[in-house]
Amino acid sequence: MPDLLLELFSEEIPARMQRQAAENLKKLVTDALVNGGLVYEGAKAFVTPRRLALSIHGLPAKQPDLKEEKKGPRVGAPDGAIQGFLKGAGLKSISEAKVQHDKKGDFYIAITEKKGRATQEVIAEIIPGILTDFPWPKSMRWGGAGGPTLRITKTAPGIDVKVTEFSWVRPLHSVICTFGPETEEPAIIPFKVPYTNIVASNSTRGHRVMSSGEISVKRLDDYAKKLEAARVVLDADRRKEIILSDAKNIALAQGLELVEDEALLEEVAGLVEWPVVMIGEFEKEFLDIPAEVIRATIRINQKCFVLRDPKTGKLANKFILVSNLEATDGGEAIKAGNARVIRARLSDAKFFWDTDRKTKLEARLPKFEQITFHEKLGTQAARIERIARLAKELAPIVKADPAKAEKAARLAKADLLTEVVGEFPEVQGLMGKYYALAEGIDKEIAEASEEHYKPQGPNDRVPTAPVSVAVALADKIDTLTGFWAIDEKPTGSKDPYALRRAALGIIRIALDNKLRLPLLTVFRKALSALPKMTDQKNVKDAPSISPEEDLLGFFGDRLKVYLRDAGARHDLVDAVFALEGQDDLVLIVRRVEALGKFLExxxxxxxxxxxxxxxxxxxxxxxxxxxxxxxxxxxxxxxxxxxxxxxxxxxxxxxxxxxxxxxxxxxxxxxxxxxxxxxxxxxxxxxxxxxxxxxxxxxxxxxxxxxxxxxxxxxxxxxxxx
Amino acid sequence: MSDKNDPLSPARSFQGLILALQNFWAKQGCVILQPYDMEMGAGTFHPATTLRALGPKPWNVAYVQPSRRPKDGRYGENPNRLQHYYQYQVILKPSPPNLQELYLQSLAAIGIDAKVHDIRFAEDDWESPTLGAWGLGWECWCDGMEVSQFTYFQQVAGFECAPVSGELTYGLERLAMYVQGVENVYDLNFNGLEGDKKVTYGDVFLQAEKEYSKHNFELADTEMLFQQFKMAESACTKYLEAGWKDGSREEHLMALPAYDQCIKASHVFNLLDSRGVISVTERQSYILRVRELAKACGAAWLKTEGGRA
Incomplete structure (x- = not known):
């Protein structure tokens, strides 16, 4: 059974798009083949920064023949009906039709046979279309010979319609398409990429710097082997393995431990065709900067990994870099260059960290008056004020000191105005805690800055310290009631303000901490604190249900999803939720549990x-x-x-x-x-x-x-x- | 490559680096232009890029453009940030198939050998809201440091680019710091000489950075600037309107002078922004106003000798 090999060789594909592109290529080609009656044994897609590749093995050499039967009129039917049937079935005379008998009598029947076409022909036909419509998140045209052009069609005087005739994620340079059985020299399927002068061949290129000239390939095993010799590791997962194991070994040799980072590993594997892992160093004094900031700096800006000392668990003043080159000087220039940039970045970070600590968090607050949270929901300052008041009111329910809860809520967002958070948004909250502690602010208050954002996702920790819980609830409730009041609710897959996550967060906080939270009362309180809405919707459109009840219904749905994931029956949640005045999550869940047991x-x-x-x-x-x-x-x-x-x-x-x-x-x-x-x-x-x-x-x-x-x-x- | 002891070696002097790039791109058939004589935020604003990228005519050009980013001023105290710096700009229209190779060769010409240094093309989509322009490409990394922007223009002044131009923008100070092995921009050797005869970047520009930082942040006359913005905007519109030959909209004769006023408006806006007198909401509307000018200039340009087929 023959195999197909396809490679699309281009300029550098953004790392974040590579996996999906490989999957899409596989799905589009295999689906089209199966639709054409060509069933295959296996398919695997590959991707490097410069190429998308697909191997499909065990394809038949041709499509199966198709026999089509078309039932016609009764024998002896009027001529008009017979002529119509002949035309429809493509027959010249009625003698080409067969007569078939059933219980109603004799009928004409036309049998047309469609010969299956050679697989090669089918491939040459389907792939250009797949390339033309390939679902890149963003694609482009390019210039020069072979670059696709823009066709401008005049549909009417003064109205130009521009048609991009072909586009790719970055300029496409060549295409491989070979097809043939394992034992023979495969054939090239020489289709043309639409509107370019690229014709599929069997040749490609290896690593940009460490190889030269073109390579001719046959099928997957030969292709992968020759690429490897030309310094390209075709399989992204293998590149990941190489990076991870080399990084761990290099770290170990220095008595250190790699701080693993799957997302970074995935990205880095998409930035190199031939990973070469090295270790670099920076000055020890930078270790005064919080570890999270060092890591963010090195990871986001430089795509490098950090290392820690396994004995102390603290970061080491070393980093792991992954280059795309076996340099002729053994990598000294690369190491020195990367270290130089990291040093510059860390000096910036250190400068920010030092500068930030010169201003008290409290002193930053007035600036929030100039920052709009949302056009209809007022400034950040107004929002913080609402959260602070709500946190104070919730304090007795969560057994927190009301004054502390209020103060914590006021300071919890202050770090958004610091340099470090401006540079690295992902350390928000955490920096607030560090700055608060550095100022000598009460630990409970300081920690609320970090904790009040939690839980961020289903696997994130739920805050338990009472002050943190008060601020976390107040923050999320203000968000939800605010967006509910202005009718910006999540719809379908759209949830730009992450309101589902906020509601789930409240549910988890309440349940984990066994908080007796009367949601409706709390929602009403939060809603009444919002700015007055001036542009009321038409009365006709106004929902008959109040926003707090609508929001409670949303919580019901979220709770159902949450409990279902935890193994509870969703109908039991419905059965309890249908009762009057059910707005206490803890009681609802306990009732559902009791009901579940009873029904067993x-x-x-x-x-x-x-x-x-x-x-x-x-x-x-x-x-x-x-x-x-x-x-x-x-x-x-x-x-x-x-x-x-x-x-x-x-x-x-x-x-x-x-x-x-x-x-x-x-x-x-x-x-x-x-x-x-x-x-x-x-x-x-x-x-x-x-x-x-x-x-x-x-x-x-x-x-x-x-x-x-x-x-x-x-x-x-x-x-x-x- | 030139001798390392030659004062004009790219590794020894800032001007040597510029000369090497000029030579390289001249050999590729580029027109070597001199900087445009107006204040602008980036080499892209030069009419040799913005306008020449529009229309079907081939165009290959390279030039140094002094670039002014008033907000980036640091009173000469930051080793990497300047409110006035140099960009080296290359436009190849249509973009040739070997543009990446040419770029690597240009790096080799300034002493960065791709067999020793790790050169990487990292995703970076370019967009200029003020110019109504966007393109796809990369930031080019050398051993982890961004040294250039590489863009295939898709749209400029709101018009589709056909053919597509390839744009290369080199950050000259940063590249020079790398090849000279210097950590502070003001320590760059400008003329490649030593001892008494050595002139550094700081000798040339430190005073200017201090003075302009004060100007950009504290003293620039905002009342005048607000007026200048309005004047440039209305002049641009006026020239565009008056530029139609014989009143029909078939041929335009004033695209370049009109576009100068668009450049002017953009720079004045940048100054107002750095003076902190433009609020967040106003900011967006100023950007849109400049974009409207750029679009109208682009439309006019397409009806000129240079912009037509």
Missing amino acids: TEDGKNLLAGTKRAANILSIEEKKDKKTYSSEPDASKLTAPEEKALAAAIKAAEGEVEAALKKEDFGAAMHAMAKLRAPVDAFFDKVIVNADDKAVRENRLKLLNRIREATRHVADFSRIEG
């Missing part, structure tokens, strides 16, 4: 079935009678012993449930509810609801309604599945 018992399952049965009967009869049976049943009209027993049991259970709920003992509430199971079962067993006596029937329907109502003390059973 026999009593629970049967009571659920009984309640659903009651609800079903009720809804059918209510529909039939066009009225609802929501009032109390008349005790004097209860006749059967089972219905009397049920009525009594409901009353008793409700009393018990209410008492248990008052103590927030959901287990006990469920246990009390379980006592209904036997009377409910007995009732359905022995009593006929639709009694002939109208009054009796009505009274029984009211009793059914009582079952439904009673269970609503713990959950809305109608929302539970099963």
Whole structure:
């Protein structure tokens, strides 16, 4: 079975686009082949800074033949129908058609055979189109011979439509396309890249500096081997392995340990075709700068790794650089050059760090008055003021000192105005803590600066220190209520203000810290602190639901997602959330847990079935009678012993449930509810609801309604599945 | 390459570095222009780039452009930041297929050998909101240091570039510091001589950096500048309107003088910005106003001798 090899050789592809481009190439080509009836055994895509490559093995040499049958009119049908059929099927005369018999009689049938085409031909046809429409995040034209041009079409006088005829991520230089079985010299499929003068061949180039001339290749193994000889490691994962293991070994030889960084490793592997790992050094005095800042400087600006001393865990004054060259001087110039730049960068960082500490955080605050947080939500200063007041109000709930919570909230964002954070936004919060500690500010307050941004993602730590928790909640609640008030809610995949993350953050903080947070009350308070909205929407468009209730609904959805990820049933969350006044996350979760346990018992399952049965009967009869049976049943009209027993049991259970709920003992509430199971079962067993006596029937329907109502003390059973 | 002891060796003098680049690009067939005689933020503003990048005519040019970034002034106290520095600008239109190779050869011409130094092309998309221009390309790294910008122009003054120009911009001071092995820009050897005859970059520019920093941040007459902005803006519009030959919109005769006023407006805006008298929201609208001028100049240029087929 033949193999296909494709290479698109270009100028440097941005590292961040490489993986996706390789995946896209593989998917687009294999999908197109399969659509053309060409099934393959395996496919693998590769990418380096200068090339995208794809190998597909085990392709058939040609497409299967296709036989198409087209049913025509009845034998003896009017000539018009026959002519139409011949035209549609592409036949010259009716004698070319076959006659087929079925139970309705004899029909004409046209059989056309489509010969499968050679795979090579199909490939030559599909790939140019794939290249033309290739989904690069951003692509370009280039000049010169072979560069695609811009066609300007005049559609009407004065209206020019510009058509980019071909574009690529960076100038494309050559294309390899070979096809053939393993044992033979593969053929070149010489398609032309549209609107360029590039014609696919079997030749490419190796490393820009460490190789010269063109290389002719056959298929994947030969291609990879020849590239390797021309100083190109084709496989990005292998480049990563080389970098990682060399970096670790070099570190080890110096008694140090590599600070691993997967994202940096991935990026660096996309910047080199031939990784050469080296170690460089900077002056020890830079180690006074916080380690996070050193790391950010070296990582972001220089794409280098940092090292630490395994004994102390502290950063070492060394770094790992990955070059793309086995230099003729052994790499001395490269090391010296990189060290020089890192030294300059660290001097800047040190200067920033020293300068920042000369200004107190408090003294920076007035500047926030000039910074807009959001056009409709006022300045940063106004927002900080709101957060501070809210943090103070939340303090008793989270058992924090209100004055400390307020002060922490006021200072928590101050580091945004420092030089270091201006340069490296990812150390925001952390720098605030360092600067606050350097000023001698209370540790609890200082730490809130870092902690209040947490949790950032599903794997991030949740703050637990009370002052930090107060500020974290206030910050997130102000964000959410603010954007809710101006109707900037997340839609679909769009969530530019990361509001889902903020809500999930509040959920995790509340649950992990077992905080009894009355969300609706808190939302109302936060909403009332927002600037007055002047441009009210049309009354017609105004939602009938208040923003705080809408926001609570959003929390319900987030909670469902969160609990589902934790293994809970989403319908149970719905069943609890449907009850009135459920805005306390801790209670909701405890209730869901108790409900889940209850429904696993026999009593629970049967009571659920009984309640659903009651609800079903009720809804059918209510529909039939066009009225609802929501009032109390008349005790004097209860006749059967089972219905009397049920009525009594409901009353008793409700009393018990209410008492248990008052103590927030959901287990006990469920246990009390379980006592209904036997009377409910007995009732359905022995009593006929639709009694002939109208009054009796009505009274029984009211009793059914009582079952439904009673269970609503713990959950809305109608929302539970099963 | 020239002898290392030659004062005009790129490794010994700032002017030697410039001369080596001039020679290299002259040999590639570029027109070697002198700097444009107006204040501008980057070599891209030179009409030899902005306007000549538009239209179908081939154009190969190289020049040094003094570039003014009023906000980057540091009173001569920062070893790397200047409010006035030099860019070396190369435009090749259409961009040749071997532009990257040419670039590497130009580095070799100033003593940076790609077999010894790690030269890398790192993603950097270029955009100039004031010029209504964008392109794709890289920042070029030499041993971890950014030494040039490399851009394939896609759009200039709001018009698609056809053909595409390749633009190379070398930061001359930074490159010179690297090849001379100097840590402070003011220590650069300017003329390549030693002892009494040595002239440093600081000898030439330190005083200017101090004076202009004070000017840019503290003293530049903002009232005058606000007026100048308005005047340049209205003059530009006036010249553009008056430049149409015979009143029909087929041929334009005043694109270059009009564009000078766009350059002027842009620099005046930069000064106002460094004086801190333009708020965040106003800033955006000033940028848009300059862009409108640039676009109108580009449109006019396309109807001139130089901009037409």
